[in-house]
Amino acid sequence: MIEVQDIRKSFDGEEILKGISTVFPKGQTNLIIGQSGAGKTVFLKCLLGLFRPDTGKILYDGEPYSSFSDEEQRELRRQMGMVFQGGALFDSMTVEENVMFPLRMFTKQSRPTMMKRVKEVLDRVNLAEGQHKKYPVEISGGMQKRVAIARAIVNRPKYLFCDEPNSGLDPQTATVIDNLILEITREYDITTVINTHDMNSVLEIGEKIVFLQNGRLEWEGDKKVIFKTENEAVTEFVYSSDLFRKVRKAQLQGL
């Protein structure tokens, strides 16, 4: 679980996060949504420890980041997996080498032990063995996302952060990737936080949704209540998507 208590963050005198408080429970998919420029990426980077909030606290399973020693901060980083926008795989490394990278960075395991774990996670994300020795450019976008997820979970993280995990994917593949993240989150009881623009994701895996607007937490809820909210900023954002407009129309027609 990650608990955020009234965090603020400014750049060059401009306040970007204006006092955000929320809780991201473990074992479920937590989504951050909002208009471009709302502060979603800055928020995610604060959760990752890449930005230090100016004020406020972030607690990881009850422990405030500010109380961690250098060693504990390093351990926390080891417990974090990240799926970057676009996958961010290393082009010069094979699929296996990409997935092995965090093991080489954070552990002193022997190569055969690391390879066993790499195969395990590549199996878990359903990437066929024939793809393991290929380079990222030789596999499809959906497969690249599977590799990125495998790399993010190889160190058995307690926290998983995904930045636009569906960008560049067709809707069907995007749904498969969303559901893979959901399954893994439940199976390993991970605290997962996903930054997304994708309304399909909201529908599929919005177990908790945090809506940011101009650096403030404007609304929070889940995929069931997001349709019923009367918060104008949320409805304007949600129904700007074609899919949600159709769902809304069907709801109004009692379908």
Ligand SMILES: Nc1ncnc2c1ncn2[C@@H]1O[C@H](COP(=O)(O)OP(=O)(O)OP(=O)(O)O)[C@@H](O)[C@H]1O
């Ligand atoms: N390192 C930085 N230095 C200064 N300003 C920054 C920095 N990072 C982000 N900002 C500013 O913070 C604001 C929010 O940016 P952020 O990237 O968090 O938005 P976002 O909600 O993720 O948008 P998008 O959906 O377009 O990615 C923007 O005005 C941006 O210019």
